Amino acid sequence: MPKVSPEYLESRRAEILDAAIVCFARDGFHPTTMKDIVRESGLSPGAIYNYFQSKEEIIESIAARRHEKERQLVLEAISKGPIATALDRVRDAFLDDLDSPQERLRRRVSVQLWAEAQRNPQVRKIVRRSFDEPRKLLSEMLIEAQKRGAIAQGANAEALASFVIAAFHGLVLQREWDSHFSIEPHKQLLDLLLGAVAGAPESAMAG
Amino acid sequence: MPKVSPEYLESRRAEILDAAIVCFARDGFHPTTMKDIVRESGLSPGAIYNYFQSKEEIIESIAARRHEKERQLVLEAISKGPIATALDRVRDAFLDDLDSPQERLRRRVSVQLWAEAQRNPQVRKIVRRSFDEPRKLLSEMLIEAQKRGAIAQGANAEALASFVIAAFHGLVLQREWDSHFSIEPHKQLLDLLLGAVAGAPESAMAG
Amino acid sequence: MPKVSPEYLESRRAEILDAAIVCFARDGFHPTTMKDIVRESGLSPGAIYNYFQSKEEIIESIAARRHEKERQLVLEAISKGPIATALDRVRDAFLDDLDSPQERLRRRVSVQLWAEAQRNPQVRKIVRRSFDEPRKLLSEMLIEAQKRGAIAQGANAEALASFVIAAFHGLVLQREWDSHFSIEPHKQLLDLLLGAVAGAPESAMAG
Amino acid sequence: MPKVSPEYLESRRAEILDAAIVCFARDGFHPTTMKDIVRESGLSPGAIYNYFQSKEEIIESIAARRHEKERQLVLEAISKGPIATALDRVRDAFLDDLDSPQERLRRRVSVQLWAEAQRNPQVRKIVRRSFDEPRKLLSEMLIEAQKRGAIAQGANAEALASFVIAAFHGLVLQREWDSHFSIEPHKQLLDLLLGAVAGAPESAMAG
DNA sequence: AATGAATGAGATTTCATTCAT
DNA sequence: CATGAATGAAATCTCATTCAT
Numbered sequence: 024m025p026k027v028s029p030e031y032l033e034s035r036r037a038e039i040l041d042a043a044i045v046c047f048a049r050d051g052f053h054p055t056t057m058k059d060i061v062r063e064s065g066l067s068p069g070a071i072y073n074y075f076q077s078k079e080e081i082i083e084s085i086a087a088r089r090h091e092k093e094r095q096l097v098l099e100a101i102s103k104g105p106i107a108t109a110l111d112r113v114r115d116a117f118l119d120d121l122d123s124p125q126e127r128l129r130r131r132v133s134v135q136l137w138a139e140a141q142r143n144p145q146v147r148k149i150v151r152r153s154f155d156e157p158r159k160l161l162s163e164m165l166i167e168a169q170k171r172g173a174i175a176q177g178a179n180a181e182a183l184a185s186f187v188i189a190a191f192h193g194l195v196l197q198r199e200w201d202s203h204f205s206i207e208p209h210k211q212l213l214d215l216l217l218g219a220v221a222g223a224p225e226s227a228m229a230g
Numbered sequence: 231m232p233k234v235s236p237e238y239l240e241s242r243r244a245e246i247l248d249a250a251i252v253c254f255a256r257d258g259f260h261p262t263t264m265k266d267i268v269r270e271s272g273l274s275p276g277a278i279y280n281y282f283q284s285k286e287e288i289i290e291s292i293a294a295r296r297h298e299k300e301r302q303l304v305l306e307a308i309s310k311g312p313i314a315t316a317l318d319r320v321r322d323a324f325l326d327d328l329d330s331p332q333e334r335l336r337r338r339v340s341v342q343l344w345a346e347a348q349r350n351p352q353v354r355k356i357v358r359r360s361f362d363e364p365r366k367l368l369s370e371m372l373i374e375a376q377k378r379g380a381i382a383q384g385a386n387a388e389a390l391a392s393f394v395i396a397a398f399h400g401l402v403l404q405r406e407w408d409s410h411f412s413i414e415p416h417k418q419l420l421d422l423l424l425g426a427v428a429g430a431p432e433s434a435m436a437g
Numbered sequence: 438m439p440k441v442s443p444e445y446l447e448s449r450r451a452e453i454l455d456a457a458i459v460c461f462a463r464d465g466f467h468p469t470t471m472k473d474i475v476r477e478s479g480l481s482p483g484a485i486y487n488y489f490q491s492k493e494e495i496i497e498s499i500a501a502r503r504h505e506k507e508r509q510l511v512l513e514a515i516s517k518g519p520i521a522t523a524l525d526r527v528r529d530a531f532l533d534d535l536d537s538p539q540e541r542l543r544r545r546v547s548v549q550l551w552a553e554a555q556r557n558p559q560v561r562k563i564v565r566r567s568f569d570e571p572r573k574l575l576s577e578m579l580i581e582a583q584k585r586g587a588i589a590q591g592a593n594a595e596a597l598a599s600f601v602i603a604a605f606h607g608l609v610l611q612r613e614w615d616s617h618f619s620i621e622p623h624k625q626l627l628d629l630l631l632g633a634v635a636g637a638p639e640s641a642m643a644g
Numbered sequence: 645m646p647k648v649s650p651e652y653l654e655s656r657r658a659e660i661l662d663a664a665i666v667c668f669a670r671d672g673f674h675p676t677t678m679k680d681i682v683r684e685s686g687l688s689p690g691a692i693y694n695y696f697q698s699k700e701e702i703i704e705s706i707a708a709r710r711h712e713k714e715r716q717l718v719l720e721a722i723s724k725g726p727i728a729t730a731l732d733r734v735r736d737a738f739l740d741d742l743d744s745p746q747e748r749l750r751r752r753v754s755v756q757l758w759a760e761a762q763r764n765p766q767v768r769k770i771v772r773r774s775f776d777e778p779r780k781l782l783s784e785m786l787i788e789a790q791k792r793g794a795i796a797q798g799a800n801a802e803a804l805a806s807f808v809i810a811a812f813h814g815l816v817l818q819r820e821w822d823s824h825f826s827i828e829p830h831k832q833l834l835d836l837l838l839g840a841v842a843g844a845p846e847s848a849m850a851g
Numbered sequence: 852a853a854t855g856a857a858t859g860a861g862a863t864t865t866c867a868t869t870c871a872t
Numbered sequence: 873c874a875t876g877a878a879t880g881a882a883a884t885c886t887c888a889t890t891c892a893t
Contacts, residue, residue, distance in 0.1 A: 026854060026893085035856095050349045053260030057884060067858050072885065131348055137403055138345035141338055142257045147407075154408040182415030185408065189400025189416070196344055196399050197392060200354075201361040208389030209396070212427075216419070219426035264867055274875050275868075285867065441852080464763045467674030471888060481854050482889075492888065545762055551817055552759035555752055556671045561821075568822040596829030599818060603830070606817050607810025610758055614768075615775040615806065622803030623810070626837070633840035634833075647872080647875060656877095678863060688879045693864065 036074050039064050040088060043081050048131040052082055052139055079143065086136050086149040089129065093153060097160050107173060109164055114213055117191050118206050121198045130195050158184045178220050187213065243281050246271050247295060250288050255338040259289055259346055286350065293343050293356040296336065300360060304367045314380060316371055321420055324398050325413055328405045337402050365391045381428050390427055394420065450488050453478050454502060457495050462545040466496055466553055493557065500550050500563040503543065507567060511574045521587060523578055528627055531605050532620055535612045544609050572598045588635050597634055601627065657695050660685050661709060664702050669752040673703055673760055700764065707757050707770040710750065714774060718781050728794060730785055735834055738812050739827055742819045751816050779805045799841050808834065 042064035046055040057078060061068050075081045100112040120126040140150035161184035168174045190213065197204045249271035253262040264285060268275050282288045307319040327333040347357035368391035375381045397420065404411045456478035460469040471492060475482050489495050514526040534540040554564035575598035582588045604627065611618045663685035667676040678699060682689050696702045721733040741747035761771035782805035789795045811834065818825045 027856075032856095048348070051260070051345055053258070054349055056882085058882095068885075069859065069887080070857050073856065078884070134348070135345045137407070138258055138342045140407060141255070141341070142261060151407050151409065154404060155410070158408065158410070179415045179418075181410065182419060185404060185411070186397065186416055186419045189404055190393065190397045191400065192403050193396025193399035197361060197396055200344070200347060200358050201365065201392065202358065203362070203365070203388065204392070208386045209393050211386075212389060212393045212423070215426050216423045219422050220419075263865080268876095276870080276875055277873075279868070280873065462762070465674070465759055467672070468763060470886085475855095483854055483891085484852075486889070487852065548762070549759045551821070552672055552756045554821060555669070555755070556675055565821050565823065568818060569824070572822065572824070593829045593832075595824065596833060599822065599825070600811065600830055600833045603814025603818055604807065604811045606814035607812065610813050611775060611806060611810055614758070614761060614772050615779065616772065617776070617779070617802065618806070622800045623807055625800075626803060626807045626841075629840050630833070630837045633836050648877075653877095677861085679861095689864075690866080690880065691878050694877065699863070 032074075035070075036084075039066065039071055039074055040081065040085055044085060044128060044132050047082075047085070047135055048128045052078075052135055079145075082136075082139060082143070083145045083149070085132060086139075086146050086153075089133060089136065090149050090153040090156075094156055094160075097157050101160065101164055106164070106167060106171075110161075110168075110217065113161065114187075114210065118194070118210060121194065121206060127198070131199065133195065134199070154188070158188055161187065174221050183217075183220055186216075239281070243291070246273065246278055246281055247288065247292055251292060251335060251339050254289075254292070254342055255335045259285075259342055286352075289343075289346065289350070290352045290356070292339060293346075293353050293360075296340060296343065297356050297360040297363075301363055301367075304364050308367065308371055313371070313374060313378075317368075317375075317424060320368065321394075321417065325401070325417060328401065328413060334405065338406065340402065341406070361395070365395055368394065385427050390424075393423075446488070450498070453480065453485055453488055454495065454499055458499060458542060458546050461496075461499070461549055462542045466492075466549055493559075496550075496553065496557070497559045497563070499546060500553075500560050500567075503547060503550065504563050504567040504570075508570055508574075511571050515574065515578055520578070520581060520585075524575075524582075524631065527575065528601075528624065532608070532624060535608065535620060541612070545613065547609065548613070568602070572602055575601065592634050597631075600630075653695075656691075657705075660687065660692055660695055661702065661706055665706060665749060665753050668703075668706070668756055669749045673699075673756055700766075703757075703760060703764070704766045704770070706753060707760075707767050707774075710754060710757065711770050711774040711777075715777055715781075718778050722781065722785055727785070727788060727792075731782075731789075731838065734782065734785075735808075735831065739815070739831060742815065742827060748819070752820065754816065755820070775809070779809055782808065795842050804841055807837075 039060070043055075043060050046059045046063050049055075050059070057068060057071070060071065060081070064071065071081075075084065096116050097113060100116040101109045104112055121130070136146060136150055140147040158181070162181040165174060165178070165180035165183055169176060169178060169180060174180070190209075194204075194206075194209055246267070250262075250267050253266045253270050256262075257266070264275060264278070267278065267288070271278065282291065303323050304320060307323040308316045311319055328337070343353060343357055347354040365388070369388040372381060372385070372387035372390055376383055376385060376387060381387075397416075401411075401413075401416055453474070457469075457474050460473045460477050463469075464473070471482060471485070474485065474495070478485065489498065510530050511527060514530040515523045518526055535544070550560060550564055554561040572595070576595040579588060579592070579594035579597055583590060583592060583594060588594075604623075608618075608620075608623055660681070664676075664681050667680045667684050670676075671680070678689060678692070681692065681702070685692065692702075696705065717737050718734060721737040722730045725733055742751070757767060757771055761768040779802070783802040786795060786799070786801035786804055790797060790799060790801060795801075811830075815825075815827075815830055
């Protein structure tokens with residue numbers, strides 16, 4: 024099976040990552056063995072090592088792909104409509120797929136990545152970026168909103184962006200572990216908070 | 231030859247758990263070897279196995295201890311002052327020690343536990359409880375506040391409790407991975423949210 | 438589709454062997470991978486396997502080629518001049534190229550072959566021949582010299598041939614590993630020995 | 645099996661090295677698997693790795709032990725008798741055990757070490773020393789002999805030492821691979837050479 | 852003839868756990 | 873109760889070789 028197209032190679036890489044995600048979501052990075060990934064992917068060990076240098080590199084590639092995916096999600100949500108409702112679109116983009124099985128699988132792996140970031144510097148770098156960049160994008164958007172007067176001048180845009188992201192991450196966890204979880208009430212609370220910020224007196228919001 | 235006091239036994243167990251936490255916070259559960267724990271604790275492998283049946287049991291004990299600790303934190307915060315300011319006390323109890331090094335160590339292990347819950351049923355049970363019980367305590371308190379009229383009647387107490395906890399969990403992650411993190415602005419946003427809930431019209435809060 | 442000249446095939450084989458020698462001289466037979474040889478030769482794995490059935494066959498071909506080369510060296514040195522100075526010519530033929538980089542590369546592979554002969558019967562056969570045949574050639578030459586009276590009658594021609602070869606092999610090793618090595622003094626010692634043998638009383642040389 | 649004596653540990657190390665030597669002499673370093681060593685030693689893989697960090701370290705330890713052994717052999721031969729016959733004793737010490745099966749095993753491993761020195765820097769260091777140090781010891785002895793007038797003043801002591809060692813190494817190889825090998829004639833040739841050096845005119849021996 | 856992706860047996864090493872002392 | 877050497881199943885990764893194209 025010689026000289027195949029770059030697209031073929033890329034799709035093989037993706038296949039392997041998808042198989043690995045299934046395994047990692049089930050068992051976590053370390054208890055998952057290469058044999059598990061071999062079984063799930065239907066390839067041979069050697070084939071996998073033709074595409075990735077090590078298990079670590081698979082994990083790091085998943086982290087990178089995940090990060091890129093989220094960045095796109097934010098960027099698209101922001102750009103794909105009137106600026107006034109951008110935050111709503113971001114909110115929906117993230118919260119809505121908390122219920123998609125496919126996405127839950129990936130969110131479980133995100134939780135693994137938060138844990139893995141503690142020991143793997145490469146993963147840590149990507150996880151840091153996955154916190155920093157969305158916060159920056161969101162907070163730029165909020166500053167824009169302030170300029171338009173849609174949000175109180177005194178509001179601390181960066182903190183608000185940060186807080187919204189924190190809430191989202193916390194909800195990811197609850198989606199997994201809290202037996203009473205449902206999305207809708209949290210959306211309303213988020214809106215309530217944003218509404219409150221919109222009208223907040225300066226003193227309440229100083230950074 | 232045996233015959234030592236139960237207190238001695240308990241303090242030995244605690245020593246081992248403390249040593250394990252140091253290791254787990256650094257490397258995660260699975261990459262940490264029993265040898266690491268042996269080194270950190272200064273005990274021998276045999277000694278450790280006299281107190282715990284397995285590495286899994288150490289992890290589960292840490293999860294249980296952690297859970298119990300948090301439950302106490304909520305209970306104390308609620309009971310140790312006027313009910314009107316209980317939520318403030320809970321908020322402070324949790325947020326303030328996000329900056330204590332000792333506590334950060336333990337929070338890092340909490341992140342590991344979220345990941346581990348995916349594969350270890352025993353840990354999952356404890357993690358579930360650590361989501362459910364605090365939510366229940368908080369939401370009971372909020373319902374109490376509603377009865378007193380301190381919060382709008384229409385507010386969805388359970389969702390609010392849940393949301394506050396989600397935000398806290400998200401902040402634990404940011405404390406670790408976001409390079410711009412500081413607590414204070416988030417406290418203010420939390421207060422803003424609670425203030426908004428207190429005065430919210432029923433329609434905005436229907437569960 | 439095949440149909441290429443035997444010369445082409447032979448030159449391809451030689452290319453591969455040359456590339457392999459570079460690798461083997463650097464890393465030894467077993468640590469050298471086929472991938473290394475692929476890289477060094479610029480061919481593909483499949484191409485190499487069209488010329489050799491296995492890595493072992495490459496090693497054995499190198500051994501055979503090496504052996505043949507040395508046999509020629511002795512034969513030429515002996516035949517290319519007056520018999521009286523044949524031994525000098527052999528001596529020079531072998532010692533002089535101990536300083537050629539090309540030849541050092543090949544000598545390094547000879548050392549590998551000595552080691553490999555321990556486990557690979559085919560290589561062992563060739564290595565044995567590479568000890569036996571030159572010894573035989575040399576010793577026949579010495580017997581000739583005895584008949585002419587150039588060497589004492591009592592001299593043990595076979596042992597002397599053997600000893601001269603031993604010294605040469607030892608010098609190959611020293612050339613590689615002894616930091617103080619230089620050829621010239623050893624040539625003189627060899628001459629001194631041969632001179633002594635020429636005039637030795639029978640008693641000193643009985644086989 | 646806790647807390648055993650350092651002697652016990654040392655003897656276990658030696659056992660492992662002895663088992664490894666048997667395997668290495670049979671198959672060479674790289675084709676020998678850890679499983680082979682496990683089988684030969686009767687220990688478990690884990691046990692072996694309690695004493696050596698890697699297979700490489702086993703090889704290096706064998707090299708070091710071998711080197712030390714030879715150094716002792718030279719030192720003892722030199723010091724254990726009248727200086728006038730020291731060279732004879734060295735000669736005998738080395739040549740005589742070329743026929744001992746135990747020693748042949750070890751010599752086979754020496755050949756492996758010469759090959760291995762090409763790629764393993766640690767082994768190379770030891771092999772270099774095993775060439776340099778004996779040469780130095782021998783040549784100091786020869787210089788002493790010159791001072792006493794037992795050897796011609798003009799003789800190049802260092803080259804002679806070097807040559808004698810080369811011959812010995814070459815004989816190690818022949819012992820293994822030459823089907824006609826026997827020691828005795830070579831001893832006589834060595835003596836003849838030394839005798840010739842003893843009486844050589846200065847011009848023939850200038851370094 | 853050439854290519855190079857795929858194979859899969861097998862190599863080295865680790866590590867949770869045991870148990871003789 | 874403590875020790876730590878020993879165990880051995882299993883993990884990650886390699887690499888000679890094949891074969892569809």
